[in-house]
Amino acid sequence: MVTPGLVSVVRGGPSGLAAAIALARQDIPVTVYEQHRDVGVRFHGDFQGLENWTSEEDVLSWLAGLGIALDCRYRPTHEVTLVDPALVPAQVRADRPLLYLVKRGSDADSLDSCLRVQAETAGVRFEFGRRVDPGDLPEPVIVATGPRGTQAVVAGIVAETSHPDQLVVIARDSLAPKCYAYCIVWRGRATLAAALAREFHSAWQCFERARAAFAILGLSEFHHEHRFGGRANICLRRQLVQARRLYVGEAAGLQDYLLGFGLRYALLSGHLAARSLLTGEPYAGPVSRCLREHFRAGFVNRLLYNQLGDRGYRWFIRWMHRGGDVRQRARRVYSLTPLHRVLWPLARAMARRDGCLDVRETTR
Numbered sequence: 001m002v003t004p005g006l007v008s009v010v011r012g013g014p015s016g017l018a019a020a021i022a023l024a025r026q027d028i029p030v031t032v033y034e035q036h037r038d039v040g041v042r043f044h045g046d047f048q049g050l051e052n053w054t055s056e057e058d059v060l061s062w063l064a065g066l067g068i069a070l071d072c073r074y075r076p077t078h079e080v081t082l083v084d085p086a087l088v089p090a091q092v093r094a095d096r097p098l099l100y101l102v103k104r105g106s107d108a109d110s111l112d113s114c115l116r117v118q119a120e121t122a123g124v125r126f127e128f129g130r131r132v133d134p135g136d137l138p139e140p141v142i143v144a145t146g147p148r149g150t151q152a153v154v155a156g157i158v159a160e161t162s163h164p165d166q167l168v169v170i171a172r173d174s175l176a177p178k179c180y181a182y183c184i185v186w187r188g189r190a191t192l193a194a195a196l197a198r199e200f201h202s203a204w205q206c207f208e209r210a211r212a213a214f215a216i217l218g219l220s221e222f223h224h225e226h227r228f229g230g231r232a233n234i235c236l237r238r239q240l241v242q243a244r245r246l247y248v249g250e251a252a253g254l255q256d257y258l259l260g261f262g263l264r265y266a267l268l269s270g271h272l273a274a275r276s277l278l279t280g281e282p283y284a285g286p287v288s289r290c291l292r293e294h295f296r297a298g299f300v301n302r303l304l305y306n307q308l309g310d311r312g313y314r315w316f317i318r319w320m321h322r323g324g325d326v327r328q329r330a331r332r333v334y335s336l337t338p339l340h341r342v343l344w345p346l347a348r349a350m351a352r353r354d355g356c357l358d359v360r361e362t363t364r
């Protein structure tokens with residue numbers, strides 16, 4: 001249990017802010033050290049999705065359970081256009097929101113700013129513009145430093161557009177190797193990007209090919225463009241706790257290994273780290289319990305997706321389009337099915353071979 005004193009949170013991403021909010025609400029003095037002038041500077045006003053398929057419970061009420069209100073601008077999204085490698089589109093639909101679009105960055109209406117305001121209201125102290133080494137701070141420290149390694153890369157633009165609101169995803173290796181390209185349009189603003197799980201050196205060439213593909217699909221009106229890039233860490237950290245340093249979010253490699261929807265992992269792990277400090281309960285155990293199924297399904301999904309190639313993507317999109325509620329189909333993909341259980345030892349062996357995780361330590 002934390003003795004009322006200082007808890008330091010290194011860096012102010014969603015994982016660090018979720019931890020800081022939970023601690024400060026219990027009157028624990030918290031300081032967040034963020035090397036930039038504000039939260040969200042790593043992002044550029046690009047749109048991201050808070051996915052709503054890994055739990056039956058709606059993600060907004062799930063967030064409320066963590067003590068977080070989504071009081072920034074957001075858009076529930078029920079429809080996605082999935083485009084196969086031959087550029088044949090298929091529209092899929094969910095009865096309940098498949099995801100909630102949010103804006104990332106430092107603007108007042110971004111998710112990051114909304115979390116910062118909730119943290120400030122709870123009494124969190126921020127030190128902006130201070131780059132600190134977690135090892136130099138008195139413990140306990142919550143380490144929320146974002147991606148360490150690079151297992152996926154994103155290259156894209158944010159722009160103004162006259163296209164109507166929509167979310168379009170293309171799966172094709174020549175423009176997004178082993179990942180996908182996406183175009184999100186929301187109230188006259190667009191995010192257009194290629195996400196790559198391989199061939200990082202060709203990120204901007206891939207982006208240009210993705211842009212050409214979106215143009216063929218009729219999405220070509222983009223003005224006042226600004227380029228952005230990003231990276232993701234899907235390499236699980238060997239130890240989530242070292243002395244009294246607790247690693248959360250992407251600093252711990254907690255990510256969605258298939259599609260990179262890491263926001264929920266970041267928020268949940270930040271909250272659990274704070275709870276561990278507040279109650280004295282271990283941190284790694286609850287993380288493993290909450291996420292074990294997702295880890296296993298995620299590593300198997302990644303293994304399969306890496307093998308698929310363009311023909312496989314076409315089959316996968318047809319399967320997603322086959323009727324019924326796409327949210328339920330996505331839930332199945334992310335659940336531990338008998339197929340996942342059979343393939344898990346192979347996925348684990350491959351992840352270990354890549355030096356990406358020691359599953360024995362982190363998921364049992």
Ligand SMILES: Cc1cc2nc3c(=O)[nH]c(=O)nc-3n(C[C@H](O)[C@H](O)[C@H](O)COP(=O)(O)OP(=O)(O)OC[C@H]3O[C@@H](n4cnc5c(N)ncnc54)[C@H](O)[C@@H]3O)c2cc1C
Pocket residue numbers: 011012013014015016034035036039040041042047048049050051144145146147154229230231232248249250251255260261262263264266
């Ligand atoms: C382009 C892109 C699109 C994404 N889309 C989605 C999506 O649609 N849905 C979803 O759920 N997830 C998405 N993700 C993943 C999601 O953004 C992360 O998993 C989540 O932000 C991790 O939170 P965190 O608190 O662990 O780390 P971060 O958000 O990275 O926060 C860590 C903090 O550390 C600092 N920092 C980290 N790296 C650097 C650096 N290199 N230089 C300087 N400062 C740094 C930053 O200032 C930041 O404040 C996306 C990621 C990227 C890059």
